[in-house]
Amino acid sequence: MRARLALRVSGVAYEHREVALKAKPAPMLAASPKGTVPVLCLPSGEVLDESLDIMHWALRHNDPQVWLPSSPEAQAEADAGIALNDGEFKAHLDRYKYPQRFGLESGLPHRTLGAKVLMQWELILQANVQTHAQVQAYLSGAQLGLLDACVAPFVRQFARTDRVWFDTQPWPQLSKWLMAFEKSEAFVEVMGKHPVWLPPEA
Secondary structure (H helix, E strand, O other), rough: OOHHHHHHHHOOOOOEEEEEEOOOOOHHHHHHHOOOOEEEEEOOOOEEEOHHHHHHHHHHHHHOOOOOOHHHHHHHHHHHHHHHHHHHHHHHHHHOOOOHHHHHOOOOOHHHHHHHHHHHHHHHHHHHHHHOOOOOOEEOOOOOHHHHHHHHHHHHHHHOHHHHHHHHHHHHHHHHHHHHHHHHHHHHHHHHOOOEEEOOOO
């Protein structure tokens, strides 16, 4: 989702091919043998198969909404936040959402640990609201940026695992931030359904 968001924002032209991961097409596996999505095949022949790499590639071509951090300090903060999200938080999310995959009886201990990371996001959002004197703030500051786009899809997954529980937790700014993301035009567009792409018959 985050790769799609960056491609949409950048305005870079590309061909979208929706694939069924239970029946991965041969051209996809030829391009990226690890068999995960997303995969971006560039005209040069280079293949990008990590979402963050695709985001950086797209935004370096065109960044009309200024998603990329504008200073070394902002870049360091974004890098640290993305590392926290993609590492510790993602590990807890997976075990909370799919405990059986990890041989766990319950994912609740990992919900508790994941919630500690969410409270870090809440504190950042509270600080940014005060700093920028506005009702809605973002992890990146006064406007949505790279860090928000990287983190929001994973927070959404966490929230959707038990939305009733999530909505009763003491993180008002995080809930407001997530709701704004879910209602955004960009999110609605990238979540649109696409027919599954089938390679042409030989």
